[in-house]
Structure formats: structure tokens, C-alpha cells
Amino acid sequence: MNDGVPVDVDVALVGGGGAASLVLAALDRHGLAGLRVAVVDPVRRRGQDRTWAFWGRPGGELDGVLSASWGHVEVVTPARRRVLDLAPLRYAMVRSAPVYARAAEAERRLGAVRFDAAVAGLDDDGTRVVVRGGDGAPLVRASWVLDSRPRPPARPGRTSWLQHFRGWWVASEVALFDPRRAVLMDFRTPQPGRGVSFGYVLPVSDRFALVEYTEFSPARLTGDGYDRALRGYLGRLGWDPAALVVREVEDGVIPMTDAPFPRRPSPRVVRLGTAGGATRPSTGFTFSAMLRQAEQVAAALAGGRAPVPAPAYPRRHLWMDAVALRALDTGRVGGPEFFDRLFDRNPASRVLRFLDGDTGVVEDLAVMRSSPLAPMTSAVLGDAVGRLWGRLRRPG
Incomplete structure (x- = not known):
């Protein structure tokens, strides 16, 4: 007191x-x-x-x-499985x-x-x-x-989605997981009508891993909805949910706007x-x-300076994100297609550094060229109109 x-x-x-x-x-x-x-x-x-x-x-x-780290990750679509070498980076997990x-x-x-x-x-x-x-x-x-x-946020965005998920920490009595690499995105999950879903697997050992179902979409699921999705994903991987022990459950929701x-x-x-x-x-x-x-x-x-960090991401990256969100939200681009092309046409390290806001203009242009051109151009125009309309409506 x-x-x-x-x-x-x-x-x-x-x-x-x-x-x-x-x-x-x-x-x-x-x-x-x-x-x-x-x-x-x-x-x-x-x-x-x-x-x-x-x-x-x-x-x-x-x-x-x-808790673990991996130099290789998998990105999986219904058409193919990629194993990406992240060097000189690595994917890491901390609890x-x-x-x-x-x-x-x-x-x-x-x-x-x-x-x-x-x-x-x-x-x-x-x-x-x-x-x-x-x-x-x-x-x-x-x-x-x-x-x-x-x-x-200070005011509503033009697009307001959520990253929402449920993860199960599962234990197996037999060696089941590959601790040498993680599954970063597996799009072989049923895709929502508006949004994108994927599973991922972060193995700590060959018998213990975090298995998660994630959606990028406007609204959360029910608890039963997440559990059904997780059981379905485990089945897709060829693992019997009844043979695994769920040690812990993690839920989360993060704004995407x-x-x-x-x-x-x-x-x-x-x-x-x-x-x-x-x-x-x-x-x-x-x-x-x-x-x-x-x-x-x-x-x-x-250093005796004001403790004000720099913007987390360059303004051009935030603009690119706004365009991508608009394209996904309007259905001009499908989520699995978008991420499939992103990883297919760029080194993994470039994609990851871009998502961290750590790429320069030349690399950003390469990332933009790897996206579906026509629908993204339409999204750019829509974003420009939306920004102009927002400024005209904003008081003062």
C-alpha cells in the first residue's frame, strides 16, 4: 500500500x-x-x-x-509438400x-x-x-x-480479421514426431468460406509436440469447432487422436487488421x-x-534517450499487408494459393524476413511479383479508393 x-x-x-x-x-x-x-x-x-x-x-x-528450434520447416498444400531450409535463420519456440x-x-x-x-x-x-x-x-x-x-485500434480498419487458434500439447507412447523439423503451415485442412485455415506441428521430441489448428478469418469458432478441427487434422496426418494424451490446451486470438x-x-x-x-x-x-x-x-x-521504439514495420509493408488482407477478404485471392506462391517463388529466408519487416525495397518488389498479379492489382485499386473515401469522411 x-x-x-x-x-x-x-x-x-x-x-x-x-x-x-x-x-x-x-x-x-x-x-x-x-x-x-x-x-x-x-x-x-x-x-x-x-x-x-x-x-x-x-x-x-x-x-x-x-524449448526447441528447427533449421527446416514444411509448408504443405493439397498439391505438394515443401521442406524449406531456413539457413541462415531458424524457427524457434519458447514457452x-x-x-x-x-x-x-x-x-x-x-x-x-x-x-x-x-x-x-x-x-x-x-x-x-x-x-x-x-x-x-x-x-x-x-x-x-x-x-x-x-x-x-484507434479507429476501425477497412479489413478486420483475426488469427485465432487452439493448440494441443500431445504425448505419444511411441516415437511419432520428427523433432528435426517443424510443420509451419499445412493447408490440407477444410478451408472456411471466408478466410484461410491451416494446421501446424511443433515437435519438442519424437513423443511430445504442439499440434495446432489456426484460422485467419473474421470470427472465432466455438470450443467444439476447434476440437473437431484438431481431431480432423490429426486424422489427416494419419495419427489416431485416441492414442494421444492431451497434456495441455492453448487458445488464442490476435487481431489482423x-x-x-x-x-x-x-x-x-x-x-x-x-x-x-x-x-x-x-x-x-x-x-x-x-x-x-x-x-x-x-x-x-x-543511452539517456526517450524509450520510444521505432515503428515495428515499414509503412510500405503495412500497405502491402492492407492490400493482401483486402484481396483475401474479398475472395480475390485464396489463402493457400497466396502462401503457396509466396514460398514457391522466394527463398524461405526472404519470406520470413519480409514477415518480420526486415527486407529492403528490392526484396519487397520480388515478394510483390510472386503474388497473383491481376487480383492483387484489383485489391490495390480497391485499397486506394478505400483510403481516399476514409479521408473524405474523416472529420477535420
């Missing part, structure tokens, strides 16, 4: 999930022990409540906490428990102040921010607030994670951008 007198700090982290956990670890790694830090979140995150998968070069700061544990240790080493409370408001006067608890009482007064709570997510809603409040634009609109991938945001925030504070 603080008896109504806010605690003065340099940085307050509002929200304690994945984005905040990565920031805490980065602050500790940069040796910012003298920084006054507060964490405000009603939940103390621990245990296995989610799994993140991402690609990058070996030797990163997360190598010590990875939440070691990320949260590492953040808790960083919090201790930094001497951070913890408030197990919801936040009702952030009062930013341009020089300091007062963080108010659920009852309106001031908890913290900070020079900067890093807010990673989920939030809706061209709607704007302001990174800096007021002078000294900075948003991180999905609320800060870390989610790639065309895929829902988020984790790599959160890693970059955390490193940029810590490096800025270590």
Missing part, C-alpha cells in the same frame, strides 16, 4: 505479459540497476499459459530458454514459464516496485504520468509509462506489444517485433 501517495519512478510498466517480461529482461541485460522501475498488473504471470514461435539467427539472447521466470528475476535485480492492481487511468501532463489504480487512487508517478495492455494502433497516445505514454503495432497485419505474428521493441526501449534508456 502507498497510503494515497504515488511512488516516484523513472519507468512504469503497465501490464505484465510477454511484452513487459521482455522489457524487464532487456533492462536487466543492459545493466540499468539504478533505474527506478514499477510494474503494475493485477496478475503475477508464471507457468505455461502460452507459447511463442519466431524465427531468427542462432545465438540470440533467448537461446538459453528455448511462457521461462520468460516469466526470467522477468521475475530481472524485476528482483532491478529492485522494481510491484503493484498487483488493475489500472483505471494514466494522467499525462507532458512531464510526468500518474498511474491510477482501479479505485482511482494514484499508485505511481513516472517519467515514462510503457503500456502493453491489449487495446482496440489495417486499423491504426497509435504507439504514443500521449507525450510520455508509449504502447508496446499488439497495442503498439507489434502484430503483423497479414499474419498475426507478434513475438519478433516485441523482442525488437524491448531491446530498443532498454538501449534508449541506457
